[in-house]
Amino acid sequence: MTISVALCTYNGEKFLRKQLDSILDQTVSVNEIVVCDDGSTDATLKILNEYEKSYPHIFKIHNNEKNLRSVKNFEKAISLCQNDIIFLSDQDDVWVKEKVEKYTFFFRENPKTNAICSNGFGIDQKDVILDVVTVWDIIAEQKKRNPKLSYFETINFAGNFVTGASMAIRKDFVSKCTPFPEIDGFHHDEWIALIAGYTDSLEFFPDKLFFYRQHDDQQVGGVFFENTENKKRRLSKFFTVDDHQNKSFRNYKHLLKRLSASYKKNKQLIETSVFYRDLLGKSLEKIEVLFYIYKNRMKKKYPVRFFFLNIIDKIKNKRQLGK
Incomplete structure (x- = not known):
């Protein structure tokens, strides 16, 4: 089972090295990292070129001629990936060392699964783990109480809990979920999750397999909340x-x-x-x-x-x- 990573960048110099190092340091190695840069004006491309020189057999850097924005940039990056399993990656998070190993093992043992997402830790700009409750914690608890929980209905009727930073999909599933729709406020990860959820081929891991960074420059947030019982109850009602x-x-x-x-x-x-x-x-x-x-x-x-x-x-x- 071969592995690709679809990574999109835009002015990500601040945290990019940590993201790339965590991908390269996996217990199961990835075969390629396809990066689509969306017109960065900082040192992002310089950093990417350094990694490409060090790992020429892994890195494939693409410089967009025009700004595609997040949804279409990820569509491009995914379409360029060549391997059996495609991991989506942001530019500012960190992967747990066993993430690729656990995902690929599950894909191998469960051929009907087309997409996997997971729980994750929250970290700040200094890599300090945040004392927060996440939307993923709530879904993990609901799934524990109700093993027949419909991911499709949860996402479509209540709200999306799947983030691309935690997602991996099969290469042969790409044709079923692309092209991604372009609607204001609607993201590619939600679309992939909807289609996989509808076909009952979406799996959610309660294990925390990545560190999701909270900072001022991120495009999409809204996953961290105050860690209190009252907030957990309110979030549980929100997703029900x-x-x-x-x-x-x-x-x-x-x-x-x-x-x-x-x-x-x-x-x-x-x-x-x-x-x-x-x-x-x-x-x-x-x-x-x-x-x-x-x-x-x-x-x-x-x-x-x-x-x-x-x-x-x-x-x-x-x-x-x-x-």
């Missing part, structure tokens, strides 16, 4: 949609807001992803059903507050399913 528990007025508001946002996102995806129209159409139908179930429950339990909220929402076009 199709249940029958009693909810507070605030819970209903947030849930309806998320479902309406998911409805809008799926409608946009239908317009850009012809191949998955049937899948996304079914998602729209379920979102609509859930939306009105919870809206009616909210109306029944909090009739007065619901009445005024409904008027305000119609005026502001919030918590609405656009037809």
Whole structure:
């Protein structure tokens, strides 16, 4: 089983060496590292060229003629990878030494798995591990309580928990998830996870197999939260949609807001992803059903507050399913 790494860079000089060193220091070696640089103006390319000279048989550096931005840059990097398993990599994280070994072993033993993601540590700019709870901790706990947890429905109806920094996919799965849709606020890792989740070929490891860096320059964050029991409970509710528990007025508001946002996102995806129209159409139908179930429950339990909220929402076009 051969291994590629698809790594995208843009002005990443500050942490790039640590990321590259952690990839090269794996207990199972990678066969190639494909890097697509998106027009860096700092020392990123200089650093990459140094590594390419030291490891000419591993590094393949591509300098984009124009700025592709994150989604399309990763699509390019992935398409250039030649090996059986493709690991996605950011430019500022650090991999645990056994990450590649554990992923490839699982792929080898589970041929129906097309994509793997994992839990991870949070670190700051000085590599200090943060005392935080992560979205991955919440998913790990939910999966422990409910082994039949649907990753597809969790991602599509509640929110994405998969980050590209933790993801690896099979080469023969690439054609099933590309081209990546271009929608504001929608990222390639969520799309890959949706498609793999729908085909029940996405696996989540509760083990912490990478160090995810929190800093001011990162493009996507929002994975670290205060490590308190109250926050854990709130996050658990956030990532739970199709249940029958009693909810507070605030819970209903947030849930309806998320479902309406998911409805809008799926409608946009239908317009850009012809191949998955049937899948996304079914998602729209379920979102609509859930939306009105919870809206009616909210109306029944909090009739007065619901009445005024409904008027305000119609005026502001919030918590609405656009037809």
